[in-house]
Amino acid sequence: MSTVLEINHLTVSFDTPDGAVQAVNDVSLLVEEGECVGLVGESGSGKSQTFMAAMGLLADNATVSGAIHFEGSNLLTANEKELNKLRGERIAMIFQDPMTSLTPHMKIGRQLAEVLIEHRGVGKAEARKQARAMLERVHFPEAERRLDMYPHELSGGLRQRVMIAMALMCEPAMLIADEPTTALDVTVQAQILDLLMEIKDSLGTAIVLITHDLGVVAGLADRVAVMYGGRIVEKGAVADMFESPAHPYTQGLLACTPRLDEDITALVTIPGQPPNAQSLPGGCSFHPRCTYVTERCKAERPILETTAKYRAKACHLDALEAAE
Ligand SMILES: Nc1ncnc2c1ncn2[C@@H]1O[C@H](COP(=O)(O)OP(=O)(O)O)[C@@H](O)[C@H]1O
Ligand code: SF4
Ligand SMILES: [Mg+2]
Missing domain, CATH: 1.10.260 (434 Repressor (Amino-terminal Domain))
Known part of the structure; x- marks a missing residue:
């Protein structure tokens, strides 16, 4: 399998009258030919801006660093003419609202x-x-x-x-689908996800599926990355992530994902609010909401460490403790 998209140490911040907004922090992500990568996280976690950067569609107040290679070209240094050609023919993006x-x-x-x-x-x-x-x-x-x-x-x-x-x-190599089913009712949602699956299988198009709903990626994605406060906090093969989520935030997201065999009234939510990208908490950004929080978590930001092939997490706990 060859790599279609390689994002390395991507950082996106926005200049605003109230100060800098850290939307994307040191994000690295690979998309291989013909696979589906799910990017999951609550609203405001930096999912869309990661791929707006790849498409050259960031707002004028953005500052971006890092590298994004697509089929060998660095999208962050490509000129408008090169980007236009790639956007029309090799990469396509669809949004929640088709009218955009x-x-x-x-x-x-x-x-x-x-x-x-x-x-x-x-x-x-x-x-x-x-x-x-x-x-x-x-x-x-x-x-x-x-x-x-x-x-x-x-x-x-x-x-x-x-x-x-x-x-x-134009038969693109990669389709970025940003919350493609969020505005649709459940039956139509399932039909559109089936269609994306069929496209991946029959045309071999790599798909990036951006969603706030971990349930949406379950049937479609091969690998998943979870974002929180502009950073990837966990990534792995989809089956591993669902079977043994290692990061407390992923565990929380999973607990919020309704399953067919569960009583919908038992739905849980992660306590607290998603962080404000303008004033991210120090240490681990998730610490104000985490049930496993320690003094170390408040003082020291955990780095994203690879634990197995395709598997990585950013948390001071070891996997065993977190899964308990
Ligand atoms: N042009 C902009 N100026 C200031 N902040 C922005 C701008 N565009 C996006 N943001 C902020 O960047 C953060 C990440 O946004 P986004 O990637 O759209 O989140 P999501 O995960 O919901 O897709 C949010 O806090 C959002 O408010
Ligand atoms: S580093 Fe600490 S606060 Fe952050 S997720 Fe892990 S246990 Fe929770
Ligand atoms: Mg978004």
């Missing part, structure tokens, strides 16, 4: 065709044919008839399928 990617006043068939006309120089008729084929591939019902519809004429689930079809038009 779709143009409201343009028929969906034309929007899809435009991608091929612009990036591949394909003729209009051929582009429309391929647009229809791609819609069928993402199981969009009555594709031919709906090519001439506007986004607002479609349901949320169908709009999400159009956005996925658009992302796949």
Whole structure:
């Protein structure tokens, strides 16, 4: 397997009138060809900004350091022209709200065709044919008839399928899906996750699945990284993470993830609030919420240590104690 994306020591901070916001701190992550990596954490933990950095889409008040290599090019030093080409053809990103990617006043068939006309120089008729084929591939019902519809004429689930079809038009090596199912109801959510799984298996597209919901990555991801306060606090193969979460925060997230065989009224939440990226707690950022906290945790930040292949955690406890 070759590496598609390699993020090394990525740091993103935002300059604001109230001081610096440390959004992403020393994040390193690998995405291999054709695999799905889940990036999980509560809102504000730095998941989206990690990949906005990769896409060259950070806001103007951002300062970024580290390196992000995609198929050999450093995305952080690439110029706008190189980035535009990579973004259209090799990397695609989809969002929670499809309307951020779709143009409201343009028929969906034309929007899809435009991608091929612009990036591949394909003729209009051929582009429309391929647009229809791609819609069928993402199981969009009555594709031919709906090519001439506007986004607002479609349901949320169908709009999400159009956005996925658009992302796949140039057969990218990697698809970044940022909370792709958060706005959808449970049944449609499951259908979209099935579709992403099918894309990974049939097209070999590497997928980065960003979500606040650990349950979403369970069926789809090969490996998972958990973020807290802008840092990766644990990573590992998905089965290992679910079987034996080593970091207290991952344990807490798992306890909050409802299972089909559990009474939903028994749902727990992690006590306390996610940290403010403007004033992160000293030592381990999770310490104000952690039941295992010691004096050392308040004073010394734990480093992310590799414990086995693909497995790492940032916590002063050893794995055994934490799992108790
Ligand atoms: N342009 C900006 N200026 C200041 N802070 C920002 C900006 N964009 C994002 N942030 C902050 O960066 C942190 C991480 O955001 P984000 O990566 O979007 O979190 P999430 O894990 O929910 O995707 C948050 O505290 C967010 O408020
Ligand atoms: S380092 Fe300490 S506070 Fe942080 S997660 Fe581990 S035990 Fe909890
Ligand atoms: Mg986000």
